[in-house]
Amino acid sequence: MDVYYHIIANFNAGSGKGKRIGFEVEKILNNRNIPFVFHQTKYPNHGFEIAQKLGQTLSDAANRIIVIGGDGTLHEVVSGLHAVESTLPIGYLPAGTGNDFARSVGLTKDAKKGLLAILEAKTPVEIECMKYHDHLHNKVGIGLNSMGFGLDAEVNALAGENKSTAHVPAPFNLESSSYLTKIVDAFKERTTYSVDVTVDGVSNTYEAVMVTGVMNHPYFGGGIKIDPLSKMNNNELAVMIIFNLSFLTLLRIFPLVLTTGGHIKTKYFKRISGKEISIRLHDSALGQVDGEVMPKAAYQMEYTLTSFQLWR
Numbered sequence: 001m002d003v004y005y006h007i008i009a010n011f012n013a014g015s016g017k018g019k020r021i022g023f024e025v026e027k028i029l030n031n032r033n034i035p036f037v038f039h040q041t042k043y044p045n046h047g048f049e050i051a052q053k054l055g056q057t058l059s060d061a062a063n064r065i066i067v068i069g070g071d072g073t074l075h076e077v078v079s080g081l082h083a084v085e086s087t088l089p090i091g092y093l094p095a096g097t098g099n100d101f102a103r104s105v106g107l108t109k110d111a112k113k114g115l116l117a118i119l120e121a122k123t124p125v126e127i128e129c130m131k132y133h134d135h136l137h138n139k140v141g142i143g144l145n146s147m148g149f150g151l152d153a154e155v156n157a158l159a160g161e162n163k164s165t166a167h168v169p170a171p172f173n174l175e176s177s178s179y180l181t182k183i184v185d186a187f188k189e190r191t192t193y194s195v196d197v198t199v200d201g202v203s204n205t206y207e208a209v210m211v212t213g214v215m216n217h218p219y220f221g222g223g224i225k226i227d228p229l230s231k232m233n234n235n236e237l238a239v240m241i242i243f244n245l246s247f248l249t250l251l252r253i254f255p256l257v258l259t260t261g262g263h264i265k266t267k268y269f270k271r272i273s274g275k276e277i278s279i280r281l282h283d284s285a286l287g288q289v290d291g292e293v294m295p296k297a298a299y300q301m302e303y304t305l306t307s308f309q310l311w312r
């Protein structure tokens with residue numbers, strides 16, 4: 001059976017990495033006489049719209065979608081397919097700045113190897129992710145990496161303002177150290193809030209909270225292992241609460257985040273894992289889902305597990 005490939009590509013991803021990988025893919029497919037069409041994303045959320053259309057028109061294994069881009073583009077494509085209830089599997093070639101999804105699943109950074117694996121894959125692999133219901137905005141959606149409220153979203157907002165200069169040589173083996181400086185900048189302006197959290201029926205209220213994050217795997221911001229106990233495909237999600245701390249404490253704890261993961265044993269972190277999560281913020285905070293910023297609001301959210309199919 002001849003397979004037709006639909007490539008959804010963000011050429012801007014990873015400061016031009018998307019374009020380089022796009023050209024490499026085009027060359028390999030042409031050399032092998034494999035039929036394909038490129039759908040280049042032109043603006044934010046275009047990946048969602050393209051995926052919705054493809055999800056409505058393509059239905060069988062004779063068509064394969066391949067995404068080229070960062071976590072944001074992958075998030076848009078999986079969300080677009082989910083919005084039209086399409087279960088079409090996708091292949092993914094990471095081309096972003098952070099690539100936290102690819103890191104959590106262990107996808108190769110080598111685009112050629114990744115493409116050949118997708119071309120040869122016989123059966124897609126099931127990948128867990130979160131389904132959220134935003135009661136305030138009456139919206140349902142998908143999160144692949146994490147959703148968070150507070151400082152993490154402020155960091156994403158600062159990083160997004162400055163994408164072209166975001167990539168600088170990385171200490172501690174992080175793919176992007178831009179987040180380290182953005183964390184300090186956002187930290188200086190931090191605000192705190194109270195939040196009700198319910199996990200598998202057990203409720204608690206937490207005060208003086210800087211971050212409430214729902215995690216599907218350990219990583220945030222390009223390899224920062226904020227939740228070392230989370231794993232992809234472990235049949236649960238985790239809530240990570242980070243309480244307000246001083247700058248000196250941040251300096252003391254941050255090395256633990258980058259090394260042993262011992263930060264989660266300190267009194268500034270609270271981790272609760274489970275399958276059904278709800279969160280109610282008492283005050284407004286900025287949000288982020290897979291690194292994309294959500295407007296400031298007093299969110300009321302519910303999360304459950306769902307999944308999508310990945311060619312790899």
Ligand SMILES: Nc1ncnc2c1ncn2[C@@H]1O[C@H](COP(=O)(O)OP(=O)(O)OP(=O)(O)O)[C@@H](O)[C@H]1O
Pocket residue numbers: 010011012013014015041042043044045046068069070071072073074076095096097098099100291292
């Ligand atoms: N042509 C475009 N112009 C402007 N924005 C775009 C375009 N195509 C996609 N986008 C937006 O850019 C956002 C970020 O892109 P993407 O995630 O692919 O790359 P990245 O930010 O470099 O990587 P990462 O998210 O891994 O840090 C996407 O969520 C999408 O909304």
